[in-house]
């Protein structure tokens with residue numbers, strides 16, 4: 001039975017590929033296909049609807065419906081039965097279309113006389129391209145075999161679409177991968193870069209989706225699958241030597257999928273129906289991705305992701321088109337990916353000039369790495385991996401969250417002008433690098449930099465920073481698959497201290513939990529992780545790792561002065577407890593005969609509003625305080641810093657927040673506690689200026705921001721800024737920004 005279906009479908013595919021092999025215009029080819037399918041399935045109607053834009057399907061060719069409706073009839077995704085096939089990414093097979101949910105009558109097509117309807121999605125790698133429909137007057141349900149045969153044909157049409165077969169005069173589609181496209185995404189790391197696309201997962205090009213010899217294709221699939229299984233077994237054997245249970249479980253899941261009979265059987269059936277082995281893998285992958293989009297359970301989604309990953313590996317084995325090796329990275333590569341892990345990004349390192357991701361988030365590990373490496377990063381660039389080809393020209397505008405792929409000349413030249421202007425500005429900043437950030441009225445603001453990698457340290461000299469105001473220690477934990485060892489950490493911290501040549505570095509203890517989950521830590525399902533078991537809360541409840549880190553820090557200092565601060569302190573008790581742990585470690589180190597300086601500063605990050613109202617004793621006990629504005633602002637306004645819908649809703653220069661910062665600065669000043677601000681806002685010149693006007697005398701920011709901030713501070717009189725802010729406050733303004741920006745224009 002399966003053989004009959006297979007041979008019938010193979011016969012149709014053969015006719016299809018023979019037809020398409022003849023030179024012709026795109027529209028003529030589409031017309032031939034509909035004619036051929038209708039004929040072969042004994043149906044009165046066959047129609048192809050293709051996506052015009054992200055939301056609209058257009059009737060592009062038909063056999064049997066009114067020819068005048070071609071390129072006229074359009075449907076929204078989800079509208080009518082055709083729209084429903086596209087929105088649900090699954091076939092509809094009915095004997096009586098009028099009784100089917102969502103049926104919509106389109107008089108211009110003359111389809112009212114057709115009773116049965118079989119529609120299947122045309123999709124490639126989970127990407128919806130259109131819908132293929134057959135209809136008959138006779139009220140009959142198509143058999144499963146017929147439906148399956150049509151899906152196979154749809155797969156070939158999808159591959160042909162990708163190859164640009166339907167492009168041409170009056171055709172349905174414009175040539176793929178040639179137009180200029182601008183992707184509007186989110187800002188994750190500022191900066192601009194021009195370069196050429198480097199796809200993290202290269203797009204597989206399949207020249208011939210229809211296979212002449214199914215047996216040879218089956219053999220190719222078997223060989224590739226055997227290699228894949230061997231690779232997974234190797235990974236598993238390598239990892240079993242003491243790796244974490246979670247990691248092993250993931251690999252076991254890989255092995256289970258690789259050995260899954262269902263997966264293999266489905267692909268073999270596809271090949272018997274006439275598809276090339278690669279297309280059979282892609283067909284299954286499309287189905288997995290469609291399922292992935294529908295599964296709400298995060299665990300199951302992850303597992304489907306594993307299967308997707310395996311399909312990619314299998315495709316690479318079959319086509320021999322693999323990951324470009326790292327040595328192949330072109331000079332001006334812009335990395336384009338669906339998503340990327342921090343370890344993979346570190347491997348590319350500074351060799352890439354920009355990154356554009358389809359997924360990603362502002363606080364993801366990859367973003368942290370991109371920031372640390374100062375590589376412009378645009379996230380949420382929907383569907384860019386489908387559009388971009390290796391080597392395409394691309395402009396990354398990290399300041400606006402835009403990526404211009406294959407840009408028009410006018411866009412490219414405006415972009416280059418912008419970069420040139422930025423370079424002029426850089427020259428200006430270099431000239432004041434060794435000068436202090438002293439305002440016109442003689443107030444000096446200490447400018448420090450934020451860091452998180454050894455690779456950041458050269459910026460200490462290049463940027464003119466006085467020291468490192470925040471060293472995030474998470475990265476060394478996040479990018480490994482096991483807990484780092486104390487000796488290794490001590491070595492790393494020690495080289496960081498060496499590289500700083502005596503400038504002060506404030507090490508922040510591990511800030512994990514929330515979005516930063518360690519690969520080897522059991523994931524806690526928390527309803528609201530940003531307000532959950534994170535940072536110092538986790539450190540105090542499970543003190544093993546914190547103690548190890550404190551020991552590593554003290555060993556690295558080896559008798560030199562050091563500054564250590566605890567993140568996310570919400571109340572005095574937490575600070576007292578953490579500080580005591582550090583004091584205990586100091587005693588222990590000394591008792592073991594290790595040198596520990598008398599000058600170990602112990603500070604706290606003020607990241608929750610509660611800490612601003614802690615008892616005086618807290619401020620007296622803390623050697624210093626650093627305001628973590630990223631977190632403080634999200635809790636002050638109750639607006640998730642990770643959530644694109646709300647994160648820009650409240651201005652940092654909102655009167656309430658700025659007044660709060662002023663109160664913290666005053667309280668610290670009254671109680672003699674040194675205070676600085678180390679959130680991202682410290683690196684924005686207007687914000688930095690307002691913080692200085694509110695009384696802050698130390699700011700810590702990305703190295704690239706030090707020049708612009710210093711340049712502005714050196715041009716202003718703080719008393720004047722205060723007057724402008726106070727006027728705006730008394731006028732009832734929501735934010736002081738308009739007033740300050742207006743005043744700056746008069747300078």
Ligand code: PEP
Pocket residue numbers: 470472511607627628629630631632678679680
């Ligand atoms: C902050 O919250 O402002 C901060 C500096 O810490 P992180 O961004 O690492 O949470």
Ligand code: MG
Pocket residue numbers: 567607628630631
């Ligand atoms: Mg924070």
